[in-house]
Amino acid sequence: MPFTEAHFDAMSKIIARYPRSRSAIMPLLHYVQSIDGYVTEEGIETIAEKLNLETAEVNAVATFYTQYKRKPVGQYHVGVCTNTLCAIMGGDEIYKSLLEHLEIENDGVTNDGKVSVEHIECNAACDYAPVVMANWEFYDNQTPASAKNLVDAMRQGNPPAPTRGPNRLVSWKEASAVLAGFNDGLAGEGLQAGEPTLLGLKIAKGQSGEKR
Amino acid sequence: MSALTPVLSAFWDQKDSFTIVGYKRNGGYQAVEKALSMEPDAIIQLVKDSGLRGRGGAGFPTGMKWGFIPQGDNKEHYLVVNADESEPGTCKDTPLLLANPHVLIEGVIIASYAIRANHAFIYIRGEVTHVIRRVQQAIEDAYKDGLLGKNIRGKGFDLELLLHVGAGAYICGEETALLDSLEGFRGQPRLRPPFPAIAGLYARPTVVNNVESIASVPSIIDKGAEWFASMGTEKSKGYTLYSLSGHVKNPGQFEAPLGITLRELIDMAGGIRAGHRLKFWTPGGSSTPMFTDAHLDTPLDYEGVAAAGSTLGTKALQIFDDTTCVVRAVLRWTEFYKHESCGKCTPCREGTWWLVQALKNLENGEGKPEDLDKLLDLCDNIMGRSFCAFADGAASPIISSLQYFRDEYLEHLSTGGCPFDPAASTLFEGVGVR
Numbered sequence: 001m002p003f004t005e006a007h008f009d010a011m012s013k014i015i016a017r018y019p020r021s022r023s024a025i026m027p028l029l030h031y032v033q034s035i036d037g038y039v040t041e042e043g044i045e046t047i048a049e050k051l052n053l054e055t056a057e058v059n060a061v062a063t064f065y066t067q068y069k070r071k072p073v074g075q076y077h078v079g080v081c082t083n084t085l086c087a088i089m090g091g092d093e094i095y096k097s098l099l100e101h102l103e104i105e106n107d108g109v110t111n112d113g114k115v116s117v118e119h120i121e122c123n124a125a126c127d128y129a130p131v132v133m134a135n136w137e138f139y140d141n142q143t144p145a146s147a148k149n150l151v152d153a154m155r156q157g158n159p160p161a162p163t164r165g166p167n168r169l170v171s172w173k174e175a176s177a178v179l180a181g182f183n184d185g186l187a188g189e190g191l192q193a194g195e196p197t198l199l200g201l202k203i204a205k206g207q208s209g210e211k212r
Numbered sequence: 213m214s215a216l217t218p219v220l221s222a223f224w225d226q227k228d229s230f231t232i233v234g235y236k237r238n239g240g241y242q243a244v245e246k247a248l249s250m251e252p253d254a255i256i257q258l259v260k261d262s263g264l265r266g267r268g269g270a271g272f273p274t275g276m277k278w279g280f281i282p283q284g285d286n287k288e289h290y291l292v293v294n295a296d297e298s299e300p301g302t303c304k305d306t307p308l309l310l311a312n313p314h315v316l317i318e319g320v321i322i323a324s325y326a327i328r329a330n331h332a333f334i335y336i337r338g339e340v341t342h343v344i345r346r347v348q349q350a351i352e353d354a355y356k357d358g359l360l361g362k363n364i365r366g367k368g369f370d371l372e373l374l375l376h377v378g379a380g381a382y383i384c385g386e387e388t389a390l391l392d393s394l395e396g397f398r399g400q401p402r403l404r405p406p407f408p409a410i411a412g413l414y415a416r417p418t419v420v421n422n423v424e425s426i427a428s429v430p431s432i433i434d435k436g437a438e439w440f441a442s443m444g445t446e447k448s449k450g451y452t453l454y455s456l457s458g459h460v461k462n463p464g465q466f467e468a469p470l471g472i473t474l475r476e477l478i479d480m481a482g483g484i485r486a487g488h489r490l491k492f493w494t495p496g497g498s499s500t501p502m503f504t505d506a507h508l509d510t511p512l513d514y515e516g517v518a519a520a521g522s523t524l525g526t527k528a529l530q531i532f533d534d535t536t537c538v539v540r541a542v543l544r545w546t547e548f549y550k551h552e553s554c555g556k557c558t559p560c561r562e563g564t565w566w567l568v569q570a571l572k573n574l575e576n577g578e579g580k581p582e583d584l585d586k587l588l589d590l591c592d593n594i595m596g597r598s599f600c601a602f603a604d605g606a607a608s609p610i611i612s613s614l615q616y617f618r619d620e621y622l623e624h625l626s627t628g629g630c631p632f633d634p635a636a637s638t639l640f641e642g643v644g645v646r
Contacts, residue, residue, distance in 0.1 A: 017374055019288075019331060020396075020414060022395060022396035022397075023394060023395055023396045024396065025396040026376070026378070026379055026393070026396065027377060029379065030338070060398055061396065061398055064381060064398040064399065064554075065338075065378070065379030065380050065381050065399075066379070066380035067338045067339065067378075067379040067380035083300045083498075083544065083545075083548055084300060084498065084544040084545050084548075085301055085457055085458055085530050087544055088458075088532065088536055088540070088634070088637045088638075089459075089637070089638060090638035090639055092634065093634075093638060120339070121300070121382065121551070122298060122302070122548075123339055123340070124297045124298065124303045124305070124306040124337070124340065125303055125306065126303045126455065126457035126458070126463070126528065126530065127303055127457045127463040127465065128303075128463075129457055129639070130639065133339060135341060136338070136340060136341040137341050137342055138340075138342070141639075143640045162342065164310060164342060165341070165342040170341075178341055178345055178348075179338050179341065179344060179377045179379075181348065181375065181377065183345070183349060183352065184345065187342075187345040187346050187348065187349035187350075188231070190342060192224065192226070192227055192228070192229045192230050192310065192311045193224045193225070193229070193307060193311045194307075196463050196464035197221075197224060197307040197310075197311065197465050198224055198225050198464070198465075199462055199463075199464030199465065199466070199480075199481070200216050200221060200454075200464060200465050200466035200467050200468070200480070201216075201218045201224055201465075201467070202225070203216060203466075203480050204215070204216035204467070207215055207216060
């Protein structure tokens, strides 16, 4: 959609955060995704203009990073970790069963525009393997059945809350705004830590026999 | 049996551990008050004396890195925290920041003051929305509290701190690629020298430190270098986070003195998955050569792991049991390196592609025995022949797996395919949740 004055203001705010304007290119790309859902041509041109760069320079950056999408993704973008640890713990089977269930290919979107799926690399949650991300929120300890339930609920418009995240799953565009540096006020929601994160601490308290 | 030593994780079990109120209730931000009353050089010396070494993988002494920043040069200095945690298997900084972002911010203030930087950045990977929320909120709360901004705590020190969100590129965990990315370019490593301490961000003196390294600093200021150095081993001082994942009964985070062994950690994790035995594991992510059950008693410190032929890396202990096909595991890691190679250096860009082809053939039973030597030859032509250590990491799982499991590679050829059932490795095997 055409950018509004409010959008241009937000872009100026992003640029003003940095000592040198070019550093703002990544948050600006996240911001464009928060408006359009992906990096549009208009987005590239606007960023180039704002930063006094050639569009080719902005395209060069946008195409380097996998989180910048060049075509629309679903309202809920699902990433299944298929790096070695998660893959072997069951990620491969989860990924395969999700694509079959939704009848899409990798990076595909369901006909209703609700769900897209890609396989992703390690997402730093290996002690919660196999891990599924949705709009880059954690859905820990998944199985093929739980992942299918998750995407079914997304298509019905009522996905469950992330395992370690806010009380509701925000949309892809809303999450993109957070990545662009705009606080959505949800930081206080959700767990401070899951069980595996606390395992060593619990054992240590048992070891020392003291209550901290 | 080594005792665990929760310092960073000491109050993660409190519901509000991630808030400024929770952090202060547990003694947070007292180290800043103390540090801002010290001479910056005295802080650098204290961190040197503590023996703290980089927790991001390389293990370079943190205080020495800070000491490399030229002083009195009339240039801006920068502190950049590497929170781009992406090394396969590594999952320590992410839960740390989710549970307590303020300990990092406190460390950032102290480190910036020590190296005379008035501008600091936290470069966080983009695929962790809720962690980004927590860190963003923590920065805003620290500003409101006067811990960031102008004239912090009336001590005349100014510091601006900005959270910069990445966008899914493993290579940006490499410090010079990270700096290029932060400057608004494709994240590709730089040729060194000059090192970041001389010409880093915007060609100014810059310290790049891992999250856990910086988060360890407040405790050193609080309790002293001697306290820190009383933990760990001779050259690997202090406590650290070990992350256990994979085929153990209870995976998780364990904060222990450097030098604990995998045998001890697996015991605490409830043992290997019932009915199975340990087959292979990584001491510090996929880029560190793998170990086997022969290394259960190797001290997990920088020297102990190096003496046994690997590196401590990120202390990401990925555990695989006897149901796991090592060729499948290595192929998948190699596909990761092929995907994440930034493309700047030809040996890495082209070499990882060829490695995947050869490994795919082997996994599918379509290779030839001489392919094993070809793999090693390819690795030899990739390692040490590019700007950064990425290619060395790509070669590690291949070389080490051929060292320990050559027969298993050959078995794929004699049976004409993979002899393992992938379903048997899954955590939901036999649980009926398909």
